[in-house]
Amino acid sequence: MPTVSVENYLKAILHLEEGEEGRVSTTAIAEKVGATPASASAMMSRLGDRGWVEHERYYGVSLTEKGQRIAMEILRRHRLWERFLVDHLGFEWDQVHEIAEELEHVDSRELVNRLDAFLGFPKLDPHGDAIPGPNGRFRSVAARTLLAEAPRNLDLVVVGVVDGGDAFLRHLGVLGIELGSRLTVMERHSFDGSLHVRFADVDELQLLAPSVCARLWVDQSNPAPVIVFPENDPPS
Amino acid sequence: MPTVSVENYLKAILHLEEGEEGRVSTTAIAEKVGATPASASAMMSRLGDRGWVEHERYYGVSLTEKGQRIAMEILRRHRLWERFLVDHLGFEWDQVHEIAEELEHVDSRELVNRLDAFLGFPKLDPHGDAIPGPNGRFRSVAARTLLAEAPRNLDLVVVGVVDGGDAFLRHLGVLGIELGSRLTVMERHSFDGSLHVRFADVDELQLLAPSVCARLWVDQSNPAPVIVFPENDPPS
DNA sequence: TTAAATTTTTAGGCAAGACTAAACAATTTT
DNA sequence: AAAATTGTTTAGTCTTGCCTAAAAATTTAA
Ligand SMILES: [Mn+2]
Ligand SMILES: [Mn+2]
Ligand SMILES: [Mn+2]
Ligand SMILES: [Mn+2]
Numbered sequence: 001m002p003t004v005s006v007e008n009y010l011k012a013i014l015h016l017e018e019g020e021e022g023r024v025s026t027t028a029i030a031e032k033v034g035a036t037p038a039s040a041s042a043m044m045s046r047l048g049d050r051g052w053v054e055h056e057r058y059y060g061v062s063l064t065e066k067g068q069r070i071a072m073e074i075l076r077r078h079r080l081w082e083r084f085l086v087d088h089l090g091f092e093w094d095q096v097h098e099i100a101e102e103l104e105h106v107d108s109r110e111l112v113n114r115l116d117a118f119l120g121f122p123k124l125d126p127h128g129d130a131i132p133g134p135n136g137r138f139r140s141v142a143a144r145t146l147l148a149e150a151p152r153n154l155d156l157v158v159v160g161v162v163d164g165g166d167a168f169l170r171h172l173g174v175l176g177i178e179l180g181s182r183l184t185v186m187e188r189h190s191f192d193g194s195l196h197v198r199f200a201d202v203d204e205l206q207l208l209a210p211s212v213c214a215r216l217w218v219d220q221s222n223p224a225p226v227i228v229f230p231e232n233d234p235p236s
Numbered sequence: 237m238p239t240v241s242v243e244n245y246l247k248a249i250l251h252l253e254e255g256e257e258g259r260v261s262t263t264a265i266a267e268k269v270g271a272t273p274a275s276a277s278a279m280m281s282r283l284g285d286r287g288w289v290e291h292e293r294y295y296g297v298s299l300t301e302k303g304q305r306i307a308m309e310i311l312r313r314h315r316l317w318e319r320f321l322v323d324h325l326g327f328e329w330d331q332v333h334e335i336a337e338e339l340e341h342v343d344s345r346e347l348v349n350r351l352d353a354f355l356g357f358p359k360l361d362p363h364g365d366a367i368p369g370p371n372g373r374f375r376s377v378a379a380r381t382l383l384a385e386a387p388r389n390l391d392l393v394v395v396g397v398v399d400g401g402d403a404f405l406r407h408l409g410v411l412g413i414e415l416g417s418r419l420t421v422m423e424r425h426s427f428d429g430s431l432h433v434r435f436a437d438v439d440e441l442q443l444l445a446p447s448v449c450a451r452l453w454v455d456q457s458n459p460a461p462v463i464v465f466p467e468n469d470p471p472s
Numbered sequence: 473t474t475a476a477a478t479t480t481t482t483a484g485g486c487a488a489g490a491c492t493a494a495a496c497a498a499t500t501t502t
Numbered sequence: 503a504a505a506a507t508t509g510t511t512t513a514g515t516c517t518t519g520c521c522t523a524a525a526a527a528t529t530t531a532a
Contacts, residue, residue, distance in 0.1 A: 005489065026510060039490055041511055046488080058497060058510055089350040102342045108335050114325040241519065262480060275520055277481055282518085294480055294527055476531070483524075491516080500507070 002052075004105045007074050008033050009043050010052060011104075013063055014071035023060030069136050073112075076132040078104040079125035080115050086126040087119065093126040093179075094169035127169075128160025128179055128217060148193060148213040152185045155200075160217035168215060175212070176202075182221050238288075240341045243310050244269050245279050246288060247340075249299055250307035259296030305372050312368040313348050314340040315361035320351060322362040329362040329415075330405035363405075364396020364415055364453060384429060384449035388421045391436075396453035404451060411448070412438075418457050 002010070012032040016024040030040035048055040052067030063071060081103040085096040113134060116122075125131055130138040144159055158181045161168065172178065182200035189195070193210040238246070248268040252260040266276035284291040288303030299307060317339040321332040349370060352358075361367055366374040380395055394417045397404065408414065418436035425431070429446040 003488075027508095035489085036491065037510065038492080038512085042489075045511095060510095085347075089347070089354055091346075091350070095346075099342070099344050099347050102344070103339075106335070106338045106342070108338070110327075110331075111321075111325070111335050114327070118325055239518075263478095271519085272521065273480065274482085274522080278519075281481095296480095474532085476529100478529070479527080481524105481526070484522090486519105486521080488518090488520105489516100490518105491514105493513085495510100495512070497510075498508080500505100502503105502505075 001107075002070060005043070006047065006052075007070070007105055008101075009040070009047065010063065010067055010071040011074045011078070013053065013061065014068065014075065017063060023056065023062050025060045029061075072132045072136040074104050076134075076136075077106070077112050079129060079131040080112060080119060080122070082125045082127070083119050083122050083131070084115060092169075092173075094166040094173070096126065097166060124160070126179070128158075144217040144219050146214060147185070147195070147208070147216040147218045148210065150185055150218050152188065155182065155184055155221040156218040157182050157221035158216055159219045162215040162217065171212070175206075175208075177212075177216070183218075237343075238306060241279070242283065242288075243306070243341055245276075245283065246299065246303055246307040247310045247314070249289065249297065250304065250311065253299060259292065259298050261296045265297075308368045308372040309348075310340050312370075312372075313342070315365060315367040316348060316351050316355060316358070318361045318363070319355050319358050319367070323355065328405075328409075330402040330409070332362065333402060360396070362415070364394075380453040380455050382450060383421070383431070383444070383452040383454045384446065386421055386454050388424065391418065391420060391457040392454040393418050393457035394452055395455045398451040398453065407448070411442075411444075413448075413452070419454075 009029065012029055013024055016028050016032060026040050026044060027037045029044070030037045033040065035043075044053060044055050044061050047053040047061070047067065051064055052070065053061040053063055055061045078100045081100040082093075082096045085091040085099060086093060091099075116134070122131055132138055146162070147156070147158075150156055158177060158179055160179070161172070176199070183197045184200075185195055185197050186205060187196040193213065195208045195210075195213050196205045197208055198205055245265065248265055249260050252264050252268060262276050262280060263273050265280070266273045269276070271279075280289060280291050280297050283289040283297070283303065287300055288306065289297040289299055291297045314336045317336040318329075318332045321327040321335060322329060327335075352370070358367055368374055382398070383392070383394075386392055394413060394415055396415070397408070412435070419433045420436075421431055421433050422441060423432040429449065431444045431446075431449050432441045433444055434441055
């Protein structure tokens with residue numbers, strides 16, 4: 001029965017662990033939860049006592065099996081609630097994070113599973129992030145690339161955002177980019193990595209700053225497959 | 237920006253104030269929130285400092301205008317979430333209280349108003365209790381009577397329960413009683429106030445204990461009105 | 473109108489979680 | 503290798519909210 005604060009810390013550590021190798025630093029955690037390093041340090045020893053993190057003094061922490069299970073559960077709730085807010089209450093994707101940040105702490109196994117069913121067992125949240133299943137593992141590991149690293153001349157589709165703060169999401173709105181937007185990389189400028197892209201529904205080329213390209217997940221957009229009818233029936 | 241604990245205390249005081257005259261006792265509040273009188277006493281002076289209750293030492297408290305506004309907002313959230321849980325997630329009415337007790341503390345004006353709209357601006361929660369509107373006042377003051385005090389030989393309909401703990405709600409399930417059940421009081425037994433009633437959908441008379449009759453709100457069931465067509469047009 | 477019983481408040485502690493300032497350890501620079 | 507910088511922990515303090523035990527006020531009973 002972790003408190004709200006403990007749940008926020010565990011989720012922060014989970015976020016910081018993915019991608020980065022090894023242990024997570026106290027200062028990074030403090031920054032993520034909006035507290036001082038001193039407060040985070042105190043919390044780490046409490047989390048260590050309860051067996052939710054492994055704490056090597058002066059070298060950071062990593063989640064234990066138990067801690068990870070809890071963190072994944074919070075993440076699951078967060079992302080399911082975000083889906084609910086967008087799909088059923090008509091919120092925009094840049095308005096739901098803060099509210100989900102509170103809803104995720106409502107503790108009822110039954111509630112979250114019924115919500116999951118009500119939403120149709122979604123695999124992705126409104127920002128394109130995978131939603132953990134009731135077992136605490138992700139339902140699908142989608143193959144995705146950062147737009148910044150995508151090859152040219154491919155039909156791409158935006159499938160997610162990296163660490164999407166509300167300001168960034170609103171900026172995407174200004175640029176006319178949303179989940180599902182289709183585009184092609186025409187030119188990559190080696191000076192700063194900015195890209196000239198062409199959107200499927202726009203005529204002119206558009207320039208995207210590297211700060212944007214590094215935060216967009218894209219996938220190859222499956223073109224409507226060309227179905228070739230065989231001239232003869234295949235052998236059964 | 238009250239804390240969860242403060243919100244629970246304010247709501248408890250609101251509940252205790254209705255019906256009872258004058259101030260609410262520290263001990264009653266303590267019992268309602270599940271704390272000791274000493275803890276409640278300490279909380280009362282904190283609430284007094286913030287201007288949410290009027291505290292007359294040794295004589296109890298009453299909500300101020302401000303305190304009442306906050307408490308009504310919590311009550312609104314609680315009952316809206318109960319509606320959501322029953323109407324959309326398929327919970328039974330005896331399973332939702334505890335979960336709503338947590339959801340009510342999620343603090344977002346926008347969220348609660350959109351939820352209200354999503355639910356179709358309901359007037360009553362699943363237990364028949366009125367849901368406060370965004371202005372903090374009840375939307376409708378339904379005319380209702382306790383079954384224990386209802387006259388005989390009237391077509392009645394169950395419109396609500398008084399202070400419905402889960403145990404009582406499950407007992408109603410055993411008796412086959414739910415919101416909307418139609419019944420008529422056939423006999424009132426002066427010994428202990430128990431009633432013989434006839435349910436609209438059952439043949440035999442059924443005996444209801446006073447503990448049940450005192451906790452059921454009933455209203456006269458409007459029989460499908462007999463429409464009398466005038467022989468002549470009324471004078472305009 | 474005292475005395476007994478009940479209710480309420482106060483006193484003294486404790487745990488969680490936050491902060492600032494200071495000490496300490498690790499890492500980088502010089 | 504020593505010095506400076508950076509990151510982490512410790513020390514000391516605060517607030518909220520809870521507890522038990524004891525004191526004080528109020529209510530009830532004798
Ligand atoms: Mn949160
Ligand atoms: Mn998200
Ligand atoms: Mn509550
Ligand atoms: Mn209710």
